[in-house]
Amino acid sequence: MFLHSRRNQIWLGLLILGLALDLWIIVNHTPMIPQQHWAQKIFYIHVPVAWTAFLSYFVVMIAGIAYLVKKDNRWDRVGLAAAEIGTVFMSLVLVTGPIWAKPIWGKPWVWEPRLTTSLILFLIYIGYFMLREFGGHPERIARYAAVLGIIAFLDVPIIFLSVKFWAPEVQSHPQVEMAKQPTGILGPFFYSLALFTILYVFMMLFRIHTLKLKEEVQSHAV
Amino acid sequence: MFWDLLKKEFLIELRSKEISASMLTFGVAVILIFSFSFSVSPRTMNTFAPGLFWVMTLFIAVLGLHRIYAYEKEFDAFGFLISAPVDRGLIFLSKWVSGTLFLLVADLFIAPPFYLFLQLSARPDPGMNFLILLLGNLGLMVLGSLVSGLAMRAKMSEVLLPILLFPLASPVMIAATKATAALWSGIPFRDWQIWILILLTIIISFGLVGFLVFDHITEE
Numbered sequence: 001m002f003l004h005s006r007r008n009q010i011w012l013g014l015l016i017l018g019l020a021l022d023l024w025i026i027v028n029h030t031p032m033i034p035q036q037h038w039a040q041k042i043f044y045i046h047v048p049v050a051w052t053a054f055l056s057y058f059v060v061m062i063a064g065i066a067y068l069v070k071k072d073n074r075w076d077r078v079g080l081a082a083a084e085i086g087t088v089f090m091s092l093v094l095v096t097g098p099i100w101a102k103p104i105w106g107k108p109w110v111w112e113p114r115l116t117t118s119l120i121l122f123l124i125y126i127g128y129f130m131l132r133e134f135g136g137h138p139e140r141i142a143r144y145a146a147v148l149g150i151i152a153f154l155d156v157p158i159i160f161l162s163v164k165f166w167a168p169e170v171q172s173h174p175q176v177e178m179a180k181q182p183t184g185i186l187g188p189f190f191y192s193l194a195l196f197t198i199l200y201v202f203m204m205l206f207r208i209h210t211l212k213l214k215e216e217v218q219s220h221a222v
Numbered sequence: 223m224f225w226d227l228l229k230k231e232f233l234i235e236l237r238s239k240e241i242s243a244s245m246l247t248f249g250v251a252v253i254l255i256f257s258f259s260f261s262v263s264p265r266t267m268n269t270f271a272p273g274l275f276w277v278m279t280l281f282i283a284v285l286g287l288h289r290i291y292a293y294e295k296e297f298d299a300f301g302f303l304i305s306a307p308v309d310r311g312l313i314f315l316s317k318w319v320s321g322t323l324f325l326l327v328a329d330l331f332i333a334p335p336f337y338l339f340l341q342l343s344a345r346p347d348p349g350m351n352f353l354i355l356l357l358g359n360l361g362l363m364v365l366g367s368l369v370s371g372l373a374m375r376a377k378m379s380e381v382l383l384p385i386l387l388f389p390l391a392s393p394v395m396i397a398a399t400k401a402t403a404a405l406w407s408g409i410p411f412r413d414w415q416i417w418i419l420i421l422l423t424i425i426i427s428f429g430l431v432g433f434l435v436f437d438h439i440t441e442e
Binding site: 068120121123124126130131134136140143144146147148150151152154155159161162163165166 | 375439
């Protein structure tokens with residue numbers, strides 16, 4: 001029903017066109033960086049995907065606080081949708097990160113703070129879904145999930161700092177070097193970032209809608 | 223009220239000895255496995271030892287956490303506890319403090335065989351070593367008490383507890399291991415004080431969060 005609405009169909013069409021355009025710009029109209037060559041192109045996907053994943057986990061925390069304060073199921077749906085979409089994006093971060101790292105660092109995995117924090121958060125959220133699956137009563141699950149969403153996001157800066165000081169020799173995240181690179185990068189990058197953010201909002205609205213329908217069907221069945 | 227809750231935890235443990243006995247036996251068994259698994263030179267073992275010690279502590283912490291909540295599942299004792307007019311934040315504090323003390327005692331008993339079996343040669347300052355042990359245990363147990371509260375009434379709680387705790391506790395493990403390694407290598411404190419600050423940050427921030435949200439975790 002979500003996609004039956006004319007407005008949503010237009011948004012979906014625009015997003016597909018926008019993503020195709022993004023890919024075309026990345027391949028044909030972004031400068032080739034010395035030493036990084038084609039591998040660097042994944043930067044235009046990797047960073048927006050990582051931004052969206054962290055934004056999504058931040059939304060899980062906000063929804064968790066709102067649920068604990070208001071005890072309104074709408075916030076639980078927001079939290080669950082954000083957790084699911086955040087985990088999808090986070091798994092993309094963990095795939096695109098090593099693709100970029102291999103030619104830059106010579107090995108697919110280095111204990112770089114951002115990448116390591118992403119991996120740890122991803123693992124925490126695997127546990128989050130298991131807790132949702134095995135937590136028991138739906139109302140209790142919503143409370144537990146809200147608390148875990150808050151704890152998980154609070155852990156992010158501490159994990160980041162710990163890993164940063166744990167492996168101080170691994171500081172050369174490719175993103176840091178980007179600032180020194182030729183112009184012509186920022187335009188496509190911010191276009192990609194905005195596009196992924198809009199895609200995220202669209203996915204959130206869609207998932208919240210389906211979760212609401214699922215809840216209605218379950219309440220009718222009872 | 224906090225002291226009464228703490229007394230309850232200690233009385234139960236004094237009578238049953240479930241937590242300390244299981245932690246101690248398991249800890250020694252883990253050291254035995256470590257000794258057999260790592261046939262390396264004493265020098266290499268000295269480099270590995272801080273990490274191994276904290277891995278062992280994490281394992282026995284999980285075992286202890288499981289028992290701390292498990293015995294209150296019987297006859298729904300926990301249900302009675304939370305229906306009493308007690309601030310639930312205090313229940314969290316009592317679980318955290320008692321868990322830390324049980325873990326600390328277990329660690330202190332396990333440390334000599336650990337040192338002996340792995341043939342370690344480091345001579346760290348005992349006061350500083352105890353401080354790292356205390357902070358590391360407080361850090362592990364603050365997250366552990368929160369996660370145990372979440373996992374306690376779930377199906378497969380014994381599986382959920384380590385799955386949730388291990389990634390969440392990774393900064394505690396990093397900080398405690400690094401601080402221990404630095405102390406055992408004789409590095410001056412000012413060069414590794416950051417790890418103590420990270421441990422304190424974890425203890426204070428999650429202690430406060432736990433105190434505030436435990437009410438929601440235990441709500442019926």
